[in-house]
Amino acid sequence: MTDLVIIGGGPAGMSAAVAAYESGIRDILILERDSQLGGILQQCIHNGFGLHRFGEELTGPEYAWKYEKQVRDLGIPVKLNTMVLSVTPERTITATNEEEGIFTIEAKAIVLAMGCRERPRGALNIAGTRPAGIYSAGTAQKLVNRKGYMPGKSVVILGSGDIGLIMARRMTLEGAKVKAVCELMPYSGGLARNIEQCLNDFDIPLKLSHTVVEIHGRKRLEGVTIAKVDENRRPIRETREYIPCDTLLLSVGLIPENELSLQAGVEMDSVTGGALVDQDRQTSAEGIFSCGNVLHVHDLVDFVSEEAAIAGKCAADFIREGSGERCGAAAQADIPAETFLETSLETGIPITTDGKVRYTVPQRITKRKDFTLYFRVADRYRNVKINVVSDGKVIHSVRRPKAVPGEMENIRLKGDLLEGVTGLRVELEELA
Amino acid sequence: MTKREMTCIICPMGCSLTVEMEGEEITSISGNTCKRGAAYAEAEVSHPQRTVTSTMRCDNGEVLAVKTDRPIPKSKVMECMGLINAHTAKLPVAVGEVLIRDVFGSNIIATENKTVQ
């Protein structure tokens, strides 16, 4: 029996491991399928990481190294090249690697930190042929930054999320000509700074409300036809334009990698694509925690580390309290700031949203303690108030000059606010 | 008087900055949330700078993540890329190790560890 098994050695897994260690747990094991720790950060060689967390601008590998060094210094065991195949609700993990074959591990607690993957191309319906030269932006990033292989010379990018923008610059720096970045929506999903430093710096046109409608070329991509779209995102025929190119990058979003979570019987949130969790990041399966991009897609790794530290610390608390005994233990223990709520522990206090706020993490509260509520909004808004409502009454609110879907927001809430509360609703109010 | 609009690239907030100028002289900077934004705007109108991040070939054929250890003039970015791509890194290399000195006022350093496999 192992105290804590962490699945995934990206920033989330490493931060959870360090936090659990700092909370006194020593019997920890990280399982990582890659040959290195660091997760997706290894291929994100650009800078922009760690401003919140370390107060300096780091590249992805540098940020990952800060955590890897801690993991090594603390002597936390890691199994690399080890793929987890399944997780049961009883916390039995089946994994495989070359030396040990297929093996199982029983864990007192598990942290799921498997990250996310890109939406497959099949999910996009573009007419035309299926030649070589079409990559997801993340795959292209891996090819260029890890393998030193340039996928092409003249490029069109579909999707203006941060990965697409970063790759526009990266391909340009390596000598390719990026002809256009097309974005279906009337605004970019990427950070303003990336539009500035990745597109404007190199005079790469950003075509908003545009999409790729046809792919040309038999063996190798020869070009794409793009078109403007109307309010209903339908391509307008008269605006069709042919752009010759040998490479098309698709930057069309990420989805949490949750096959293992589903096997473990974890209840899911259809909006985030990740697990439903409480303030401790514990899922509906007792002793199984979830954090990082597998829980919901983050844009800033700093928040991934922060969230994973919560999961790691709470997993440590869970192990110490002893599984199954936490109600009793909590009833007797003198924990003033962190009491269990009267409501059913299974469901806790549910947190719902009004649709303008698209989702929150956590989605429910089971303990009365201070916590941070992370959320995303569904559209672009200016000058808004975010209201936390209980029983029709606003119990907390914050103002924001702007709120956009591409940027995760958060609010700190005091445990005291939860006195007598049976449900919370997070609403967005547009101020004049 | 001239007015320049720009996006601060120093942090993910990405504030929209407005710089008002009288000839070469900056008369006002607005829109910044913190003073780093003002410093950015000042540099951007007189001598724009960028940090370059890229990869360098290693002597075993693999690639190594690298960066300039401070921002360099924006106009020199492509030249800097040329220098990085003309160089080969000798393994092993540790994070922070200087690979090329004095590149437009910066050093090219490794941003990851790499050993000979």
Ligand SMILES: Cc1cc2nc3c(=O)[nH]c(=O)nc-3n(C[C@H](O)[C@H](O)[C@H](O)COP(=O)(O)OP(=O)(O)OC[C@H]3O[C@@H](n4cnc5c(N)ncnc54)[C@H](O)[C@@H]3O)c2cc1C
């Ligand atoms: C392309 C890209 C660009 C980004 N750019 C920025 C940026 O500029 N600034 C910023 O702050 N953030 C950026 N981010 C966000 C940030 O990097 C991520 O949010 C962060 O890396 C997520 O960490 P994670 O640990 O949750 O997931 P990951 O880093 O994806 O790590 C998950 C790990 O789990 C492992 N794993 C998965 N399944 C299994 C299994 N079954 N068995 C064993 N191991 C498994 C994977 O191999 C991987 O190592 C970017 C993200 C992406 C994808």
Ligand code: SF4
């Ligand atoms: S002005 Fe300050 S807060 Fe705004 S983007 Fe620049 S560094 Fe960030």
